Amino acid sequence: MRAARPSRPVRCALTTGLCAAVALLAACTGGDPSPGPDGTPTPTVDPGPQPEGVVATAVIPEGGVDHEVRVHPLVRAGEHVVLTLDIVPVEEMEETIHILGFGVTSFIADGSDPVNVRLFDLAGDVVHHVGADAEGEPVVAPDDWDRITGERGTRLQMPFAAPAADVESLALLVPGAPLFADVPIVDGDLPAAAHPDDVAALATAAASAAAAASASPSATPEVEEVEPPEELDLDAVVTAPTFPLESTSAELAGAVRTIESTEKVEVTLGSDVLFAFDSADLTPAAAEAVALVAQRLAEREAGTVEVVGHTDDQADDAYNRDLSARRAQAVADALAAQVDGSGHRMKVEGRGEAEPIADNGTEEGKAVNRRVTVSLTSTVITRTDVTTTGELPPFGAYVGTAGTPLRVENFARAWDVDATARRVHGHVVVDLTVHGADDEDGLGWAVSFLRGFSSHRPGETVTPHDLTARGTVLQGASRLFPLDYRVGVNETWPDGEWFTASDLDAGAWIDGGQTRTYTFVYPRLDVESVVFQAGTGVAFDDDFRLLDVPVAADGAATPTPDPTD
Template sequence: MAARPPPEDLVVPSARRPRTSRSAPVAALVAVLALLAACTGDPSPVAGTTPAVDPGPGPEDVVATAVIPEGGVDHELRVHPLVRTGDHVVLTLDLVPLEDLEETVHVLGFGVSSFVAVGRAPVNVRLFDLAADVVHHVGADAAGDPVVAPRTWNRIATERGTRLQMPFAAPAADVAALSLLVPGAPLFAQVPIVEGELPSAAHPDDVAAAAAASASPSATPRAEEVEAPEELDLDAVVSAPTFPLESTSAELAGAVRTVESTERVEVTLGSDVLFAFDSADIAPEAAPAVVLVAQRLLEREAGRVEVVGHTDDQADDAYNRDLSRRRAQAVADALAAQVGGSGHRLAVDGRGEAEPVADNATEEGRALNRRVTVSLTSTVVTRTDVTTTGELPPFGSLVGPAGTPLRIENVARTWEVDATARRVHGHVVVDLTVHGADDERGLGWAVSFLRGFSSHRPGDTVTPHDITARGTVLQGASRLFPLDYRVGVNETWTDGEWFTASDLDAGAWIDGGQTRTYSFVYPRLDVDTVVFQAGTGVVFDDDFRLLDVPVAPEVAAG
């Protein structure tokens, strides 16, 4: 497993003069989510008249805002509705600085340090259909590069700010809204999809300034300072990829690990929990694990269930194959007693040491390789929440209750972290705020304690270099990882690169006094509070755990 970068990693800024504010200081994130929906007008209309109907937001309306830091400067992010046009929906975002600019700000946090997929900005800006568990990536051209407008969207040189316009694959016609994840802002749960003309890809102020400059070359601003209006080239889009989201949970103190997508569920049981050494008889204490696997199968339409045994490499190959098959048969027999009459068909195989998921050179790796996997490709019929039994495991680093900012001091600066949580289509979404709790500015420090590029998935997998997926949710002895999805494979990473439903770049610059929000989308879990944990509490002193994070109830759209 790859180690995360050391905490002294930093983003080196260019020299900057002390900044001069032209508005009230922004000390905390502002996240105002305007859920706009059609509704009837006067509840008691005059007889013979038709009640007025609110048409909802127009393409140029702002439906949500947040404040995010970019390049050491706080900006207001303004979100416009998604506009459906043919096979695409088009997102329009404005970034407007809340301070006087002493120099051009370059928007860096919207890209991805990818090992397999194209990571060019703004790939880190994504749409999520959390009802269907699907993520939408920005449309790309024939070279695989994002199709966006204007070309200069990532440079902010004036107080007017910048506009970013980007296309995505359109969801089904009956989908009225999608969730939006923009780096630095909390997840926008419901961004409405509307019909109408696309907004101009140029900022409205730039359009007006360009018209004024064209009419009078001596006007202010000068003509050469104004970008000509540029429209989004939808004809250049040759692909607008979507990916099925998968959820991973480790339950019963890690004895059972479940990876689930809409189409498939795979449950891995540790052989050391199920069986005694060199035995194929299921231990009595393993009964809850078998019940949990049966529960996952019964949530889905009947199909072929593959039960496959695996071992480490500590005996000869023939013996390991025989032992792994006998263990798989024991699990299949136990499952048959639980799912009999459901229509599921159980198929058994033993592959011995042939398919390791970890290094057999270590005891930890050999333990991971001793396993039985149960997999089913089938449509979800019902869903059962992740189990929440057992005791919270010990943690050897910083611990504090949510609602009171936890102070973290490292080589970079003093930070304050806090978290809230909510449900979106049943999923638990944690919004973690990170605040620079000092007055130092212009240093360009990034948040080290969220950074890393190791994957919780076994095999030859990888994640983007600065991914924030070190954040997990714990409930009892169960641990939930952020939703993720595979974007591609290559010769080095044969099991693929995995992006998470969280910020793919934790290397963003946060100055003293600034606050940045990191949203994490987790599997469905019906509880009132959760525990949020960054890291393991074993290696790094700035790993932390926030207790009793309240989970707000689902907010109905409309």
Template sequence: MLAGRRTPACAALAVVLALALAACTGGDPVPAPDGSPTPTVDPGPSPEDVVATVVIPESGVEVEVGVHPVVRAGEYAVLTLDLTALTESPTGDRVHVYGFDGALGQNLPLRRPSNVRLVDLERDLIYHPGVGADDWPVVAPSDWHHVSDPGGSRVLIPYPAPAPDVTSLSVFLPGAPLLADVPVIDGEVPSSVRPEQQAQEPAADPSASGTATPSPAPEPQSLAFDEIVEARTFPLDSTSAELAGAVTTTESVERVDVQLGADVLFDFDQATLTPAASEALGLVAARVSEREAGTVSIVGHTDDQGDDAYNRDLSLRRAQAVADALSGLVDPSSYPMTAEGRGEAEPFVANDSEENRARNRRVAVTLTSTVVTRTDITTTGELPPFGEKGQVADAGSVVSIAGNMRSWEVAATARRVHGHVVVDLTVHGADDAVGAGWVLGALRGFNTHRGKGSWTPLDVAGNAVVLQGASRLFPMDYTTGPLPNYPAGEWLSVSDLNGASRIDGGQTRTYSYVFPRMDVGTVTFQVGNGLGADEFRFVDLAVAPDDAD
């Protein structure tokens, strides 16, 4: 089933899915030779079945999106979406699907429908559509984004084929809640023309004879798989900051990187571990022990104060002190340690404030190895303060935001999908504005946990965190690779890649945020830091269980 929220909209999704699956059963039981009924096997959905239906705002119009199963097609897998405009455009123009575009990416041209992605939250992978030599996604038909025709439109989107044992994937559909566990099936890729368009009713002939002639149906277009030059998957990273930010852990399936704030480990200008360092080192040992055996790299860093040679020596001594301590907490024969000092040569952020210098005084612990077990993050401590301009609301509340140009109402719910915490944020246009370009700006941008040398498109709606006690979790993200001016890479988050999508007065758009795994009953969700009037925090959001639990 789709993992949904406890809201009427998501209940409707579950009903749609249940009805779709029920329609695919084998009918009445076949009698056995002795006359007793023999149970039939449910064959599951077929490629033409709609397994979920959602409504999103587009161009001032409500557009219904019917989601089909993901169908394997050799080295690719195809997602089919049916789009139907439920109302006419207020301007009388054709309805264009703009929200399926992404932001202005550099490594990946995020042209429509690149914002529609497949997500494997069991294996922590994300799939982007296949693109051609012109950097546009290869889809069929070519005019799918015009949905003003009464029969709507359909789009076939190819992705890399998942592993043979994958039976379902989540679908990240911008403007709608994340759709969990959409079936992955074998079968024929659906036609690019919807069945109701293939069987259109005859139209009246205006000639005097009064005879009827069929309306011309759209011509089917096949997916040009041979034109795909690139279809990529990316491993997802999860990042959490624990002990009030003293320990920041970034994990993927293949690697764990822990940044330890030197100020919690050492006194000023010293390389002897303080008693307060024990809890932080215990967290590092737990993260290392989750992984298969491998060499642990430990690198010390300083800020830019002092002589470079002295800083290199200090950073090396600090790295060695951490290596010696960790060797007593994990098996050194399975996890041998290497220590290195780089002084001020590789700042994490610019050394332009005391706060940033403190972030640069750190020891980085890295292990490249696959996950064996998982340890929950720490959830102790008090929530950090929130800025005076931001609003704080309880679960179930609505936050009203009155901007200079627009007014909004926002609400949030949380759920669990394959262990991950997913927050669904709804943004409702609470005014009468039509066609205005103003959006809720607080959603746009990206958190700074990637540090200096990284880059993220401005319009990515990634400026959010989940808080649990003093711990902070950032949305899952992934790198598309380094850039000439950004050696730490271009980063995208598992959130809407177009935070500037249009929402007219009276319309509601949903933004889903996928966070790391965390076994908790409630979370606090926060956008911004409270320094802006359009920033907010929802406390004690109940995390609804996964439908698969």
């Protein structure tokens, strides 16, 4: 989190740019259609969304004050699209508000603010980050966009990489608001850099000054001066990164974990389910796990399937390599029998204890290290939804049903939580509302039960410290994690830092009576309802589970639940 910037002096003048903005606003207001020859209005064609128009709104809490976020269409500008947001307080402010929830404390990614505001192409499974300059800092206008000092709020403009010409809309994730699933992309001039209310106020002030000068030519009227708005510098954008989204699910009581992206599928099989101790013979229970892997392979074009066995460090290295190779071969043989005729080729290897992904000093770590991984890099030709049969595992004290707010209490506060869900291009999107169920103001308490501190991925990985990593969806025997993507690697984290398709800052401040929405984007799942779960029900007393969250169809409007009902 960066330090708050010092206040800057405000200068006074109605600039040419602002005058142009006033003219633009006047032009955008339109008017009645011109009358036809018979005196009746001539029908006009709806021009569709316009750059200065507002296509969606939501209310988010920041710094103890509710603000309305007004979303404008994305405007194509060469190789970029530009996002314009107006952030306007909807209640009285007593002091400057800093929008901290839009920033991210990253261990690897360049820049920080406001990378928590992102565009998603959920048809193509790609996420867009804000464009950055040569130093890796985000290009944003204005420079002090995160400082709200008055009732008119601020206007934020950000560039992103433009999608293909045939992509007509993208999804927008703004922290604290439900996912805006369909923000249109339009052509035209960028909206004015100044907030429309600022333009109108300045125009009024200028008119008043002109009238005063006309009435008293010898007097010098006092005119409110305002610093000219900072224009978005698209020429400063050196890179506008995009990342492929990956999906992860854990199935069959943890025996099978699948990680999938557009290019690659990787499945990890727990050896303790596949094999008896010190054996390379598949157990009867392994059949369902192998069938699941075969199903994943059948979804993709033919290629080389790498089957790699791993062990813990209980025996010597030579023995472990031999055991891991024999186990990998057993899995490969079983897979080959099920995908016969598909053209897949099996490549088998045993690496023994050489590549642990957990601590061999504990029994739990040893169990994780005993595994067989199956991976294939190729094009997806079909897509099958994850397994949805099986029983839910037991849980802790806080279990409720969607539609009836669940009261969750911890050492700090009491919260009411509820959720709705919908599909966006097949993906399940959960909008979780958290409502401060008391009258306390100014405490700055964050919602601790959503905060995650580590990746669900194995190996030397890391995530931003406060991302909402503990929110998962359960469906039968499957546990789905939010979609995620790797933003980079370094020497400390060779397996990379991973961002989730959910709020990257779970440390947001919610006062009593305020409501904040947390959105989670999950893999594709063809079901009518899901179970949403925060945590495991074991580690923390305020973990909770919401049953029977209905999933609305693609494109259907899903009302945001009201936790106060």
